[in-house]
Amino acid sequence: MRVTKDLVAASATPMVLGILAEGESYGYAILRRIHELSGGELEWTEGLLYPLLHRLERLGLAESSWQSAAGERRRKYYRITEKGLGELAEQRRQWDTVVDALKQIWLGSGDLRTRAMPLEGPA
Amino acid sequence: MTAPDSHSQDGLEAQFAQWRQYAHRRPELRQSDTEELEDHLRGSVDELIGIGLRADEAFLVAVKRMGGLDDLSREFAREHSERLWKQLVLTGETDGPAADTRKRRDLLATVICVAGAAMSVKLPELFGMGIEEDAAFYGRNLGLFALPWLAAFLAWRRKAVPALAGVLLALFAAGAVAANVYPLADDSQSAVLTGIHLPIALWFAVGLAYVSDDLRSSRRRMDFIRFTGEWFVYLSLIACGGGVLMGIVFGTFEAIGITPDTFIAQWLLPCGGVGAVVVAGWLVEAKQSVVENMAPVLARLFTPLFTAVLLAFLVAFALTRGGIDVEREALILFDLLLVVVLGLLLYSISARDPLAPPGLFDKLQLALVVSALIIDVLVMLEITGRITEYGTTPNKAAALGENIILLANLTWSAWLVLGFVRRRAPFAALERWQTGYLPVYAVWAWIVALVFPPLFGYL
Numbered sequence: 001m002r003v004t005k006d007l008v009a010a011s012a013t014p015m016v017l018g019i020l021a022e023g024e025s026y027g028y029a030i031l032r033r034i035h036e037l038s039g040g041e042l043e044w045t046e047g048l049l050y051p052l053l054h055r056l057e058r059l060g061l062a063e064s065s066w067q068s069a070a071g072e073r074r075r076k077y078y079r080i081t082e083k084g085l086g087e088l089a090e091q092r093r094q095w096d097t098v099v100d101a102l103k104q105i106w107l108g109s110g111d112l113r114t115r116a117m118p119l120e121g122p123a
Numbered sequence: 124m125t126a127p128d129s130h131s132q133d134g135l136e137a138q139f140a141q142w143r144q145y146a147h148r149r150p151e152l153r154q155s156d157t158e159e160l161e162d163h164l165r166g167s168v169d170e171l172i173g174i175g176l177r178a179d180e181a182f183l184v185a186v187k188r189m190g191g192l193d194d195l196s197r198e199f200a201r202e203h204s205e206r207l208w209k210q211l212v213l214t215g216e217t218d219g220p221a222a223d224t225r226k227r228r229d230l231l232a233t234v235i236c237v238a239g240a241a242m243s244v245k246l247p248e249l250f251g252m253g254i255e256e257d258a259a260f261y262g263r264n265l266g267l268f269a270l271p272w273l274a275a276f277l278a279w280r281r282k283a284v285p286a287l288a289g290v291l292l293a294l295f296a297a298g299a300v301a302a303n304v305y306p307l308a309d310d311s312q313s314a315v316l317t318g319i320h321l322p323i324a325l326w327f328a329v330g331l332a333y334v335s336d337d338l339r340s341s342r343r344r345m346d347f348i349r350f351t352g353e354w355f356v357y358l359s360l361i362a363c364g365g366g367v368l369m370g371i372v373f374g375t376f377e378a379i380g381i382t383p384d385t386f387i388a389q390w391l392l393p394c395g396g397v398g399a400v401v402v403a404g405w406l407v408e409a410k411q412s413v414v415e416n417m418a419p420v421l422a423r424l425f426t427p428l429f430t431a432v433l434l435a436f437l438v439a440f441a442l443t444r445g446g447i448d449v450e451r452e453a454l455i456l457f458d459l460l461l462v463v464v465l466g467l468l469l470y471s472i473s474a475r476d477p478l479a480p481p482g483l484f485d486k487l488q489l490a491l492v493v494s495a496l497i498i499d500v501l502v503m504l505e506i507t508g509r510i511t512e513y514g515t516t517p518n519k520a521a522a523l524g525e526n527i528i529l530l531a532n533l534t535w536s537a538w539l540v541l542g543f544v545r546r547r548a549p550f551a552a553l554e555r556w557q558t559g560y561l562p563v564y565a566v567w568a569w570i571v572a573l574v575f576p577p578l579f580g581y582l
Binding site for chain 1 (some may be wrong): 155158159160162163165166167189190195197198199201202203322481
């Protein structure tokens with residue numbers, strides 16, 4: 001199963017903000033974390049991640065700084081801002097609504113998964 | 124184990140260096156983006172080496188995973204669309220320490236040259252030469268205030284050899300002689316001719332500074348032609364901005380009862396004017412390849428229009444069968460026409476891919492040049508008699524000389540364009556002809572400025 005591009009794009013901002021809320025991080029580590037969290041199901045590209053990080057920075061939701069730890073190479077770290085936390089809370093509220101609604105439909109219609117198995121194919 | 128290890132490490136670094144080079148060519152990717160992506164690539168490579176891949180394999184896999192630079196740049200461009208527009212000079216974006224110091228030194232040199240030009244234009248006032256009272260003096264010396272500083276800036280940037288710097292100094296000194304030592308009455312023909320030809324002659328001295336790193340190269344001379352066009356476009360834009368500035372200064376201060384006309388006429392206009400000459404040169408030097416060059420675009424836009432006008436003129440002339448009304452100014456007017464046609468030709472050449480096959484535009488150009496030649500020959504036939512009739516004056520000699528020079532250039536150009544359209548001659552021949560001809564204009568302009576006044580008894 002692969003998550004469609006549209007869904008990846010839609011969930012990108014809350015995903016990155018959520019990871020940054022765990023603590024400051026850099027591009028490669030963020031991608032690793034997403035890979036880890038989704039069990040490798042979410043396919044992110046660098047072309048999606050870095051422009052997104054730059055956009056978050058431009059909108060003031062995240063801030064960045066170049067740091068070099070001892071013995072390590074210079075790296076650009078991102079950290080979430082107050083405004084970013086607010087945005088994350090707002091996104092989370094919206095996603096909760098969507099997920100709740102979907103859950104109600106799926107649980108309400110009973111054992112849909114077994115009856116409509118072929119439907120899952122193209123997804 | 125260390126020997127092969129360090130060996131593969133070197134190979135890896137070389138591969139990273141090559142990747143960086145590719146990434147640097149992308150206008151969408153800034154220095155900091157490349158560094159960030161490189162860090163990502165290195166993280167990826169380290170991980171792959173950790174699971175047992177060899178360094179070169181790991182690099183290949185990591186690059187492949189990152190996807191093509193094309194896709195990556197496209198995504199970056201979507202977020203940073205402004206980068207495709209400016210990334211010019213004054214944006215303050217850092218592009219690496221080396222480029223930064225160069226930019227800063229350029230900027231410093233520009234500021235010095237602008238200050239120098241502004242001082243040159245104000246210096247005569249110390250000796251009692253007011254801009255309003257001695258307007259003729261300032262008019263004659265117009266080119267001498269700013270152009271030496273522009274030449275100095277260019278020569279400095281190209282690290283001109285001392286001998287060439289000496290030649291430049293001598294040329295500008297000769298210009299000063301032509302403008303100030305000859306006993307020319309302010310309203311004499313020679314004074315007007317010097318006023319027109321001296322700036323052109325000095326501009327070719329600027330050209331000498333421009334090509335000072337490779338004097339004989341045809342490519343460098345073509346670059347100077349491009350530089351001239353872009354410099355002119357920039358200067359016009361700066362002049363428009365300066366006009367707005369002066370209007371606003373005047374309007375706002377007058378509203379509170381202060382009339383700033385002295386400040387504008389004595390300081391803002393002269394200092395800003397000569398400063399703009401240097402600044403425009405610096406801007407062209409700084410941007411070069413970054414922005415589409417404007418002069419060739421204008422040339423392409425106006426070539427069909429001018430061709431249509433000239434052809435219409437020829438048809439109308441043939442139909443009415445009347446003579447051309449040859450006034451005193453007629454020769455000058457038709458000289459100007461040839462200059463415009465030559466300019467259209469030059470700037471179209473400057474932007475053309477020399478290897479492209481001849482197309483419709485080249486035929487259009489041929490029509491333009493040939494119709495200009497026919498018109499000029501008609502005019503010449505009409506007025507040759509009159510020139511011999513009244514004897515020669517400096518004006519007539521200069522105008523006639525220019526006409527002959529331009530006619531010679533355009534005739535041979537027409538021949539070369541014809542050969543090119545018929546696929547008999549390469550396009551490069553036309554380019555070489557034009558760049559090789561540049562010294563002819565320079566020599567003529569210097570002759571008119573330096574030799575004509577004594578020759579015609581300071582008439």
